Amino acid sequence: MHLQDEWSFLRKLAARLRQEIAILILATLIAILALIEGIGAGFVFWLWAAAVFVALTRAPLVEQAEPPPPAEPRPVDPETLLRTVSAGLAALDMPALIIDREASVLAQNPAAEKAFGAFPAGAHISAKLRSPSVLDMVRETIATNAPNQIEHSERLPSERVYIIRIAPVELPDIEIEPGMFFVLSFRDISELRHIDRMRSDFVANASHELRTPLASLRGFIETIQGPAKADPKAQQRFLGIMFDQTTRMSRLVDDLLSLSRLELKSHIAPDQKVDLVPLLGHVRDSLLPLAGDLDVTINLHLPPAKAEVLGDRDELVQVFENLIENACKYGQEGKVVDVSLLSEPGQAVEVVVSDRGPGIPAEHVPRLTERFYRVNVEDSRSKKGTGLGLAIVKHILTRHRARLIVKSEVGKGTDFTVRF
Numbered sequence: 001m002h003l004q005d006e007w008s009f010l011r012k013l014a015a016r017l018r019q020e021i022a023i024l025i026l027a028t029l030i031a032i033l034a035l036i037e038g039i040g041a042g043f044v045f046w047l048w049a050a051a052v053f054v055a056l057t058r059a060p061l062v063e064q065a066e067p068p069p070p071a072e073p074r075p076v077d078p079e080t081l082l083r084t085v086s087a088g089l090a091a092l093d094m095p096a097l098i099i100d101r102e103a104s105v106l107a108q109n110p111a112a113e114k115a116f117g118a119f120p121a122g123a124h125i126s127a128k129l130r131s132p133s134v135l136d137m138v139r140e141t142i143a144t145n146a147p148n149q150i151e152h153s154e155r156l157p158s159e160r161v162y163i164i165r166i167a168p169v170e171l172p173d174i175e176i177e178p179g180m181f182f183v184l185s186f187r188d189i190s191e192l193r194h195i196d197r198m199r200s201d202f203v204a205n206a207s208h209e210l211r212t213p214l215a216s217l218r219g220f221i222e223t224i225q226g227p228a229k230a231d232p233k234a235q236q237r238f239l240g241i242m243f244d245q246t247t248r249m250s251r252l253v254d255d256l257l258s259l260s261r262l263e264l265k266s267h268i269a270p271d272q273k274v275d276l277v278p279l280l281g282h283v284r285d286s287l288l289p290l291a292g293d294l295d296v297t298i299n300l301h302l303p304p305a306k307a308e309v310l311g312d313r314d315e316l317v318q319v320f321e322n323l324i325e326n327a328c329k330y331g332q333e334g335k336v337v338d339v340s341l342l343s344e345p346g347q348a349v350e351v352v353v354s355d356r357g358p359g360i361p362a363e364h365v366p367r368l369t370e371r372f373y374r375v376n377v378e379d380s381r382s383k384k385g386t387g388l389g390l391a392i393v394k395h396i397l398t399r400h401r402a403r404l405i406v407k408s409e410v411g412k413g414t415d416f417t418v419r420f
């Protein structure tokens with residue numbers, strides 16, 4: 001500490017302890033006088049000690065914070081307030097408008113401009129928002145000053161669902177006229193609604209797929225217990241169908257489980273090196289019995305060298321099994337399925353599975369990878385399809401950072417390309 005600092009510290013301390021020092025000096029003077037007058041030393045000592053005690057307990061050794069004075073409402077210039085609130089709203093990614101008591105738009109944030117287009121200066125909100133329920137809500141809040149919200153859907157330019165909320169701008173310690181400004185905000189819940197719909201479609205589809213074989217099983221059991229009780233031949237036939245139905249159900253459940261497992265690890269990229277040359281050979285071999293039943297030939301076109309990609313071997317087997325199986329099942333009338341592996345140095349590795357079947361009409365192509373989506377439900381069911389195969393393929397490829405490209409021409413055939 002500098003000498004100057006010390007002095008100023010001592011001065012401050014002396015100023016703070018002025019009264020206490022005065023009490024001490026006075027007490028000491030009284031004690032000296034008492035001694036001179038011949039009063040007993042013991043009594044003088046106690047008198048002096050009492051004075052010191054009083055001085056010490058009074059001393060404000062810890063500075064006490066003064067309670068703040070009660071806040072006086074400060075008047076604010078409406079222009080400044082409007083600018084401040086709109087600067088805040090500009091940072092939001094949800095559309096928001098500031099309106100006045102006449103429901104004229106005073107400011108809009110960039111998100112609102114993107115969603116509804118620019119409101120002309122001072123325009124009434126009905127210039128862009130024509131829904132009577134929204135206008136009623138705004139009118140009510142302007143009249144009562146109470147916040148309000150409703151759900152509102154727009155058809156144009158695209159289908160959107162918003163929670164629209166209106167609330168007056170209020171600042172507790174700043175004096176503004178109540179109901180001078182209102183903020184109208186739009187929370188876009190279209191995505192949530194879409195996910196909700198997908199989820200309920202999924203549950204409906206899954207239960208429907210399980211209910212059909214279950215109902216047929218039940219029917220057969222009743223028949224075996226009743227009318228076919230004494231007909232071993234019919235029983236044998238029904239048991240065969242029942243076996244197929246239970247196999248189908250367990251396949252469906254396996255597929256659903258494998259989809260949910262894939263979803264869980266979708267963000268973890270696989271890191272094994274997998275050579276696609278032997279892998280495709282293995283898949284072809286495993287599908288030979290099916291191809292034989294359908295009278296389809298699978299031709300493999302493989303490069304002489306290795307073609308390695310980063311991947312999970314079992315999952316890649318699942319991908320090519322489903323693509324080649326689909327080509328055999330749905331392109332059966334073309335008789336031939338070609339599987340080509342293209343791996344040129346410096347280019348992406350590609351596997352193309354092509355059939356010469358009936359092809360897929362263009363409107364179905366974008367939806368093929370949706371769960372349970374089938375171009376022809378009856379046709380697919382008769383081929384024991386569940387409509388989950390390509391959904392699984394897409395999930396696996398997403399995890400492998402690979403793409404599925406579908407090119408199809410009705411009457412000519414279909415190419416499914418996997419590009420790594």
Ligand SMILES: Nc1ncnc2c1ncn2[C@@H]1O[C@H](COP(=O)(O)OP(=O)(O)OP(=O)(O)O)[C@@H](O)[C@H]1O
Nearest residue numbers: 326327330374375376380385386387388389390414
């Ligand atoms: N090569 C193809 N040619 C014509 N249509 C096809 C072809 N591949 C798939 N499809 C159509 O796409 C639908 C979805 O195929 P996906 O593999 O997802 O299901 P699936 O084969 O019916 O059932 P799963 O694969 O679970 O057994 C099929 O039902 C079929 O209508």
Ligand SMILES: [Mg+2]
Nearest residue numbers: 322326389390
């Ligand atoms: Mg399939």
